[in-house]
Amino acid sequence: MSTKSKSIESKTDFNQDERLKKVSKLRILLNRPELGALGGAILVFIFFGIVAGDTGMFSAYGVLNFLDVSANLGIIAIAAAMLMIGGEFDLSIGSMIGFAGICIAIPAIYWGWPLWMSIIFAFSMAVLVGYFNGILVVRTGLPSFIVTLAMLFILRGATLALTRLITGRTQVPGLRVLIEDDPLAWIFATDTFKWFFTWLGSMNLIALRTDGTPLATGIPPSVIWFIALAIISTWILMKTRYGNWIFASGGDKNGANNVGVPVGRVKISLFIGTAVAATIFATIQVLDAGSADTMRGTLKELEAIAAAVVGGCLLTGGYGSAIGAAFGALIFGTVSMGIFYTDVDTDWFKVFLGAMMLIAVIFNNYIRRKVTESK
Amino acid sequence: MSDFLVQFNNISKFFGKVIALKDVTMKLKKGEIMCLLGDNGAGKSTLIKTLAGVHRPDEGEIIVEGKKTTFDSPKDALDMGIATVYQDLALVSLMSVTRNFFMGREPMKGPPFLKTFDIEKANKIAAERMGQIGIDVRDPSQAVGTMSGGERQCLAISRAIYFGAKVLVLDEPTSALGVHQASVVLKYIVKAASQGLAVILITHNVHHAYPVGNSFTVLNRGKSLGTYEKKDISREKLLSMMAGGEELNKLEVELQEMNRSSTN
Numbered sequence: 215m216s217t218k219s220k221s222i223e224s225k226t227d228f229n230q231d232e233r234l235k236k237v238s239k240l241r242i243l244l245n246r247p248e249l250g251a252l253g254g255a256i257l258v259f260i261f262f263g264i265v266a267g268d269t270g271m272f273s274a275y276g277v278l279n280f281l282d283v284s285a286n287l288g289i290i291a292i293a294a295a296m297l298m299i300g301g302e303f304d305l306s307i308g309s310m311i312g313f314a315g316i317c318i319a320i321p322a323i324y325w326g327w328p329l330w331m332s333i334i335f336a337f338s339m340a341v342l343v344g345y346f347n348g349i350l351v352v353r354t355g356l357p358s359f360i361v362t363l364a365m366l367f368i369l370r371g372a373t374l375a376l377t378r379l380i381t382g383r384t385q386v387p388g389l390r391v392l393i394e395d396d397p398l399a400w401i402f403a404t405d406t407f408k409w410f411f412t413w414l415g416s417m418n419l420i421a422l423r424t425d426g427t428p429l430a431t432g433i434p435p436s437v438i439w440f441i442a443l444a445i446i447s448t449w450i451l452m453k454t455r456y457g458n459w460i461f462a463s464g465g466d467k468n469g470a471n472n473v474g475v476p477v478g479r480v481k482i483s484l485f486i487g488t489a490v491a492a493t494i495f496a497t498i499q500v501l502d503a504g505s506a507d508t509m510r511g512t513l514k515e516l517e518a519i520a521a522a523v524v525g526g527c528l529l530t531g532g533y534g535s536a537i538g539a540a541f542g543a544l545i546f547g548t549v550s551m552g553i554f555y556t557d558v559d560t561d562w563f564k565v566f567l568g569a570m571m572l573i574a575v576i577f578n579n580y581i582r583r584k585v586t587e588s589k
Numbered sequence: 590m591s592d593f594l595v596q597f598n599n600i601s602k603f604f605g606k607v608i609a610l611k612d613v614t615m616k617l618k619k620g621e622i623m624c625l626l627g628d629n630g631a632g633k634s635t636l637i638k639t640l641a642g643v644h645r646p647d648e649g650e651i652i653v654e655g656k657k658t659t660f661d662s663p664k665d666a667l668d669m670g671i672a673t674v675y676q677d678l679a680l681v682s683l684m685s686v687t688r689n690f691f692m693g694r695e696p697m698k699g700p701p702f703l704k705t706f707d708i709e710k711a712n713k714i715a716a717e718r719m720g721q722i723g724i725d726v727r728d729p730s731q732a733v734g735t736m737s738g739g740e741r742q743c744l745a746i747s748r749a750i751y752f753g754a755k756v757l758v759l760d761e762p763t764s765a766l767g768v769h770q771a772s773v774v775l776k777y778i779v780k781a782a783s784q785g786l787a788v789i790l791i792t793h794n795v796h797h798a799y800p801v802g803n804s805f806t807v808l809n810r811g812k813s814l815g816t817y818e819k820k821d822i823s824r825e826k827l828l829s830m831m832a833g834g835e836e837l838n839k840l841e842v843e844l845q846e847m848n849r850s851s852t853n
Contacts, residue, residue, distance in 0.1 A: 453705045455695040462692050465681030472679040474664070474693035532683040582683070 247526030248538030250577050254524065254570070255541045258548050266555035274411070274420040274430040276555070278437075284547025285440035286495055288540050290514060291521035292443050293491030295539035297484040298522050299451070301464030301531030302351060302358035304488040306343070307518055309369035311511025314340060314496035316373050319386035319506035329389070330398035336493050343369065344489030348482030358485075366515070374508045390504030402439075402494070403501040405432030436498050440540070443491070447536035460484065465532030520567060521546055524574040528582055545570065593652070594619050594787045595671065595756050600649035602635055609635040612649070613813045615806055617756065617787035622778065623816075624798035625791045626831050627808035633760075633791055636808065640758050640789065641673035642666030653756075670755030674762065678745040682734035686726055689733050690715040690748050718747050722777050739770030743777050756787045763797045775801050795831060799824045807831055 262271060270276050290307050297304055317336035321327040327335070347365055351358045377384055393399045408431060414420045415428030422428055451457040462470035463477045471477050492511065500506045523529065524545060525538025546567060553560050593616045602610040610632050617623055627633045638644045642660030651658055653669045660666040666673070680689050691711050698707040712729040719726045722743050733741060742762050749757060759778065763771040779801050782788050792798050798805065805822060807814040807830045814830055829837070 453708070455697060455704070455706050458688055458692065458695050458706055461684050461688060462681055465683045466677075466679075469677060469679035469681055470692065472663075472675065472677075528683075532681060 246535070247533060247578075247581070248535045248541060249526070250574060250581075251525040251538045251541035251545065254545050254574075255548070258545050258552075262548065262552040262555070266552055269555040271552055271555040274414065274428070276551075278430050278434060280548045280551035281437050282434045282547075283551050284544045285434070285436040286498065287514070287517055287521060287547055288440040288543030289436065289443055289495050289498075290488070290491045290518040291525070291539040291543040292440075292447050292536045293484075293488040294515070294518040295522035295525055295527050295534055295536055296447055296451070296460065297488050298519070298527040298529070298531060299464050299534045300460045300481055300484040301467060302481055302484065303362060303519065304347065304485060305359065305362040305515050306347065306365035306369055307488055307492045307515035308511040308513055309366045309373065309515075310340065310343060310489050310492035311496045311499075311514055312508050313343070313369045313373045314493040315500045315506035315510050316377050316386065316508060318497060318500050319389060320377065320380055322392055323386055323388050324380060329392040329396040333398050333402070333497055336497065337490060340489040340493040341486050344486030345482060347489070348485035351485070352478040352481055370508075370512075377508050384508045385505055386507075387505035389500060389506070393501055399501055402435055402497040405434055406438055408432040434502075439494055439498065440543075443494075444536055444540040451536055456480070461532055463531075517546065517567070520571045523571055523578065526574075526578060526581075528578055529575075530582075533582065542574075592618055594621075594654060596650075596652040597640065598650045598652065600636070600639060600646045600651075602639055602644055603647050609811055610639065610646075611812050613806075613808070613811075614649075615789070615816065617789065619785050619787055620782050621803045622782045622788040622790055622801055624802035624805045625789055625808060626793065626795060626798060626805060626827065627791075628793060628831055630810070631808040632811040633793075633808060635811075637673060637675075637758060637760050637791060640666070640671060642671075670753055671758065672749035672752070672754035672756070673758040674742075674745045674749055674760065676760050676764070678741055680733050680741055680745060683732055685730040686719065686733055686736070686744065687711045687715040687729040689744065690718070690729075690751070694752060714751070718751055719744065722747055722780070723773075737770060738766050739773045742766070742770075742774045746774075746777060746781065750781060750786065754786065756789065757781065758789045758791070760791050761793070762790070763792065763794060771797055793831070795824060795828045799827065 266272075271280070290311075294304060294307060314336045317339050318329075318332045321332040321335055322329050343365070347358070347362055350356070350361045354361070374384065377386065393403050411420065411428045411430055411432050415422050415426070420428050420430060451460060459470070459475045459477075459480045462473075462475045463480045467477045492514075495514075496506075496511065499510065521542035522534065522539045523542070525535060525540065525542035527534030527539065549566055550563050553563050553566075595617050597613065597615045600610055600613045601608070613632075613636060615623060615625070625633065625636065635644065639646050642663045642665050645659065645661070651660065653671070658665075658669060660669070660671075663673075679692075681692070684692070687708065688711075691706075691714075696707045696710050696714075697704040698710070699705050715729045716726050719729075724740050724743060733744065736744065746757065746759065746762070757778075762774055762778070766774060775797060778788055778790065790798060790802065799819075802819060804816055804818050805827055806816045807827065809831075817827075
C-alpha cells in the first residue's frame, strides 16, 4: 500500500475500490478465521464418506446421532469462543455443567419445586457464577486461567459435597416424570420436525422400528439450540456494537478502554455467557437422561476450548468466530461418533482431538502473524 | 475576550512531596502547532495526562474557548474537544481499519432495541477519511496490523478529528517512525492545523518539531523554560536548552579547568 500523498485524487480511488472488491473477496475469505475449521469439517465428512459410507453413519438416525453430540459440544464451544475473542478463558464450564444439573435436580426432586422453577433457579445460579468469575478477573487483573481453574475445583467440589449432604448419593434420578406438562422444560426436551420424520418413515425413506415408527424421531433440542446460538452469536460479533466491543476488549484492553469501550462490563457479560451456555447444555442432558450426575461435564471445558481453537480463535484474544467454533464442534462430534462405524479403536479419538488442536494452533499462529504483519 | 482556543495557566501537579509540574503555562490559538519539548523525566507524561483529564492539576486553571473549566475525567476533556492520541494509539492491530476507527463510537442503524452496527456507512466514512490524508485504503476491512506505523498514527489522529477534536494532544507521534514515515505524519499534522485545529505536539526530537511548530515550550525537571515563537529561537538553541545545555556548558568549563590544572 502506498503512503504517498494522493489526497486530491481520493475520489477516483473510491471508484477503483469498487473495481478491486472482486479480487479481494477471495482474500477476505482466506483471512476469515473459520476457514480452517470449515475445511477440516469437509475433510472429515469426505473421510467418513469413504470409510464408513455404507455402515449407517449417514442414515437419518446416524446423522442425528453425531449432530446431537456435536451440538452439545457446540453450545458450550460457541460461548467459549466468544469469551476467548474477548480475551479470557473459562475453565469452569465443565464444573458448571455438573453444578447446573444438580441445581435443577435437587430442588425438583427433594424440595418439591416445579421443574420450571428449578430450571430458572439453575440459570440464576449460572448468572451468579459467571458474574463472580468475571468480576474477579476484571477487578484483580489476574489471569482468567487461574481464577476459573480455582472455580473449576470449587464448583465441582461443592456440587459433590452438597449433593451427598442433601441426598446421600452422587446421582439424582427421577426427573423424567416431571417433564410432561411442564411449561418450560419442553424448550430443552422436545424433538422437533417429528411430522417430517414420520412422513419420511411412511414413505419408507428412513429406517423404521418393528412397530412402524421411524428410528429417528425428530431433530433433538440440542441441535436447535446449537444452530440458534451459532446464528445469534455470529450476528452479535459481526453486526452489533457489542460485537465490536468484544473484539476490542480481547485485542487490546487498554486501547479499548481509552476510546470508551466498557471493557470490564463486556468481559463480565461474556463470563455470564459461558456459565449460561453450560447450563443450557446441562438442562438438555439432565432432561434427556432423566437424572443429574455430579460428575457430568468433566473435561468438557477443555473440549470446548479445543473446538474454539480449531474454529480459529486465538488464545491471546481479539480474533476468532462463533461459526468457526461451531464447525470445530462439528468436527469433534462427527469424529467421536464416526469412529464407532470404522474398524478403528475408539481410544484413538483423543489422539485425533489433540493432533487436530495442535495443527489448528500452528495454523492460527501463522494467520495471526500474517494479519498483524506490517507491510 | 481572548483569541486563544485553549489556555493552560500556571499548571502545577504534585505527587506527595514530588513536584511533577510547576507553573507550566501554555496558550494555543486556532491553527497553531505548539511543540512541547523535553528530555526524559522532564514531566511530559504528567503534563499530557493533565491535559487529557487523567490527572487533576493541583494549581492553575484551564480555559477552553474563554470558559474556565476543570476536567474530572478523560471523557470531560474529550467532551470539551481536547483529544489525546497516546503513543499506543489505542488501536487493535487484529481488527479492521473500520472497526478501529469507530471503536467505542459505532454508528448504528435500525429500529430501537434492534440497532445494528452500520458497517457499510462506517466503511465508507473510514475509507473517505483515510483517503483525505492520502492513505489509500483499498479495503477498509483489512486489519490495522497490515498498516505501516505512520499510517496507524494518521489513522489515530484522523479518528480523533472525526470525533470532534478541537485541540489535538499528540504524544510522541513520530518517535517510533522512520524518516519517511515521520514526514508523512508531520505533513498530516500541519494539514490538520491549517484546518483550524490547535495541536500540542509532544516530542523529544527537535528535528521533527522545528519544521512544523509555530511555538516551542521547553520543559525541564517539571518547570517550563519558557515559550518561544519560532522567529525568536533557533534549532540549535532549542536543542541545547532541551539537553540541559547550561549544565553541559558548565561541565565543559570544569573539564577545561581540570585540564589546565593538570598540565600546569
